[in-house]
Amino acid sequence: MINRIVTMKEAAAETIIIEAKGLTKLYRRGAYEIHALDNVSFSIREGEFLSIVGPSGAGKTTLLQLLGCMDTPSSGEMLIDNQSTKGLSDAKLTRLRREHVGFVFQGFGLLPTLTVMENIVLPTLFSRRNAQSTAEELLETVGLSSRRNHRPHELSGGEMQRAAIARALINGPKLLLADEPTGNLDSTNGAAIIKLFQKLNRDGLTVVVVTHNSTLAESTRRVISMRDGKIESDSQPVFNIGSNSNHLSI
Numbered sequence: 001m002i003n004r005i006v007t008m009k010e011a012a013a014e015t016i017i018i019e020a021k022g023l024t025k026l027y028r029r030g031a032y033e034i035h036a037l038d039n040v041s042f043s044i045r046e047g048e049f050l051s052i053v054g055p056s057g058a059g060k061t062t063l064l065q066l067l068g069c070m071d072t073p074s075s076g077e078m079l080i081d082n083q084s085t086k087g088l089s090d091a092k093l094t095r096l097r098r099e100h101v102g103f104v105f106q107g108f109g110l111l112p113t114l115t116v117m118e119n120i121v122l123p124t125l126f127s128r129r130n131a132q133s134t135a136e137e138l139l140e141t142v143g144l145s146s147r148r149n150h151r152p153h154e155l156s157g158g159e160m161q162r163a164a165i166a167r168a169l170i171n172g173p174k175l176l177l178a179d180e181p182t183g184n185l186d187s188t189n190g191a192a193i194i195k196l197f198q199k200l201n202r203d204g205l206t207v208v209v210v211t212h213n214s215t216l217a218e219s220t221r222r223v224i225s226m227r228d229g230k231i232e233s234d235s236q237p238v239f240n241i242g243s244n245s246n247h248l249s250i
């Protein structure tokens with residue numbers, strides 16, 4: 001049994017779930033051109049926990065939005081589960097996003113008139129999942145079972161963030177993308193979010209966070225550092241692929 005678990009983990013470690021090939025995002029403002037992203041290439045393996053860091057304006061949010069199919073590149077290509085997103089219609093991109101990616105927005109993005117429970121099940125309106133029981137499990141996971149009928153303004157910042165994370169997970173994505181998830185939180189609530197991400201990652205979720213929080217960045221196994229739309233450094237773990245040595249070494 002243990003051997004089987006190890007084998008599955010090893011297989012996951014070798015599966016690339018997202019590949020960015022020469023991603024460029026160009027914004028034009030009058031006569032000016034801004035290279036928000038400039039020829040960025042890297043890949044993310046299933047089960048990774050990685051942070052993207054860098055100064056303001058480095059292109060972190062732009063990159064996260066492309067990884068989450070929330071936007072399209074000016075040039076370059078994104079592959080999700082080996083499938084290119086190039087030329088896909090908006091409807092197909094939306095479906096791909098809904099099935100593969102959970103997104104936690106900076107500032108939570110909860111709808112104020114809905115309860116915690118209603119916010120969490122909202123993304124399932126267009127899917128066929130059994131939302132209620134999954135939402136109950138997620139409320140438990142993020143420690144909000146007793147707040148299910150509260151509205152966002154009745155929650156603390158940490159609780160709102162945990163509700164936003166539960167909502168991002170309701171469609172069962174393999175990949176969770178979070179933009180500054182501890183940005184609006186004090187250190188205690190920030191530490192609780194870091195612990196939650198670590199637990200979700202241990203349970204198999206691939207987690208990518210954009211962060212200015214050094215504690216969060218240090219808690220991830222891989223750190224991509226960006227500057228001026230480019231990857232400045234990538235502390236990519238080395239996967240020793242061999243019959244007896246598929247262990248992660250950093």
Ligand SMILES: Nc1ncnc2c1ncn2[C@@H]1O[C@H](COP(=O)(O)OP(=O)(O)OP(=O)(O)O)[C@@H](O)[C@H]1O
Nearest residue numbers: 027028034035036055056057058059060061062063
């Ligand atoms: N819609 C837009 N139109 C024009 N320029 C944009 C747009 N969105 C982003 N940019 C520019 O692209 C660059 C990268 O922006 P991005 O939001 O990705 O930075 P960031 O690394 O997330 O910064 P921060 O840490 O402040 O959130 C910035 O120079 C920004 O001004």
Ligand SMILES: [Mg+2]
Nearest residue numbers: 060061062179
């Ligand atoms: Mg940003």
